[in-house]
Amino acid sequence: MCGLAHYFESEGLSTVLVGFVREHIEAIRPPRSLFLDFPMGRGMGKPNDPWFQKKVIRAAFELLNTNNGPVIDDFPETIPVREGRMGYALPPELVLSIDDIGDVNVVLAEVKSEMETLRPDYDAAVAARKRTTVGASGLSVEDLAPFVGGFLGGEIPPTPRKGMPAIPLLKLVVEDLEAYYTETRTHRDSIDDLELMGKWFWEESKAGRLLLLLEAVSVASDNKVMLQIVEMSLMAPRFWSEGPLPGTSAAGW
């Protein structure tokens, strides 16, 4: 992001950015930057809080009034993070193995039942927000878990989406599945707590367990891309963990 600022500025466009990692801003020195001590993914701070969001924008735009740069300012308010983590992290000890899979049909039936139970609240959330972020994969909600289940046997299933191979599609399916749950719960219970949402989905839900089984399959896979997904923490949220997933180096990047 900081690097992009230089391109736009050199084209005669004034830029101002917000950023979460102050050391990077200091190193790349974009023209005008507002450092935010917020969790990543919350550039304007707080959802459904127009007053706070505008406060961030106004603080950033104030930097456009400076005559010389680069200039870095600190937004005066903090949204606390836990133990240096800027997002949710799975407990390092919560690791499943392929021996935990058992009958895939049973696993999928449990997820299906769970998702059907959530469905009225998901529909209510979509109606209230007039939008959903579920659907990046292009698959229907009903097809998400079965597609993941197709990987649990250790083989790569055929892709149902023309022009997109199965593994990149799997990434989007995983994120659609999580979004279905978190969109539902944040609306149903009127909560905005990324740690609680992460814990509920990944540690307590049947869908989270399905994805941890997928992670186990990925670690044991001969497929380089499947292994890369877990090496790079691209599927389960282990980027902010205190150590790599056993069997991986976390050095895939």
Place this chain on the structure above:
Amino acid sequence: MTKISEMPAVARDFISNLDLTVTINPSWTKAVPAYERRVSIVSTAAVSRRGDKPFSWLAKDSRTFHKTDRDLVMTHVAVEFDRSAWQQDLNTIIPLDRLEEMAAEGEIDSVAEEHYSFMGAADPVTMEKSARAVAANMKQEGVNTVFLIPI
């Protein structure tokens, strides 16, 4: 402040080893007064309109969305950032409604018709061609101010 040195191990190692090389000389474009600002947002959240081609994992290209578009999806490769915020309110990452309100209140001149998204996981050096194409589009519609928002 969350310092890199205080982050957990996996993140600390990854973030501290990123290549931060800047291959362009720093430029400075004097900003116009607030009442003349026409603002376009550039996000690195890899969002796009539903049905658009998803971003590849290290995409160099960009996607465009209109200021009235709300049916956006995210195809960012990374999972280390919180997605529950934008699920609840698009303005948490792309504050189009807030900018419209500020334009209506006279704090800025106007909100651009078009806004842009990149894949934040990719090296910005590889995005230069796309960024310059985006800049050309912006200038064509009279944008003079770019608000850059990471994910």
